Amino acid sequence: MRINISRKNIKNSFVEKIIEISGQNLLHCYQCGKCSAGCPAVSEMDILPNQIIRFAQLGLKEELLKSKSIWICASCMTCNARCPKGINIAEVIEAIRLILLRKRxxxxxxxxxxxxxxxxxxxxxxxxxxxxxxx
Ligand code: SF4
Ligand code: SF4
Known part of the structure; x- marks a missing residue:
């Protein structure tokens, strides 16, 4: 997957919208991977839960909106419970789904x-x- 990382992307309106809807501070994530290690749906995902957070930090809008992971997530909240930084990953994923639904x-x-x-x-x-x- 080719990824375009730029200063412009990192502070784009997509990132701000995710933060506004989810109420989560994406920058608290330090990529430990505990969320992905406990996710029961990870084998079906194309972007792992920790990668979703990383992509969101980097403002990779297109990659997230076309990812099948945001629809495969079962909102079981296991990742939320495992995160040592108290990030509610499921809410971040829900926010991305909502952005896509609102767009349509x-x-x-x-x-x-x-x-x-x-x-x-x-x-x-x-x-x-x-x-x-x-x-
Ligand atoms: S809420 Fe979604 S991402 Fe988190 S553990 Fe459950 S299925 Fe995986
Ligand atoms: S468990 Fe929390 S800190 Fe660790 S990668 Fe997942 S979101 Fe980031």
Missing amino acids: EDHVQIEKLSDDEKTEVPPIALVSNFRKFTS
Whole structure:
């Protein structure tokens, strides 16, 4: 994997958004790897939990958003319990998922639906769409 590390990336808005949503200080991580060593889903991941934190520190947005690990994470919180620095890794992963979901939230724009479409669309689909605006 080719990685572009630059000063501009390290302080980008993606990093700030992860910190804002997760409430975690990414810089506390010193890459001990205890989170990955205890993760039950690690064999299916393309980026390990400690690497997710490292990539987030470095602002590697594209690598994180296209990673399958953020969807494989089962939010079991084992990594949170094992981290000697008290970082809630699961919340960081959740924040990355949320950023991606919010990015896609306008795939369906309710205001652009015709009256006919609004009456035909199942209510649960509309509710689901609204939930993305508030996730
Ligand atoms: S919360 Fe996710 S990353 Fe952490 S141990 Fe569980 S599956 Fe692995
Ligand atoms: S356990 Fe904590 S300090 Fe160690 S690599 Fe994972 S996030 Fe970083």
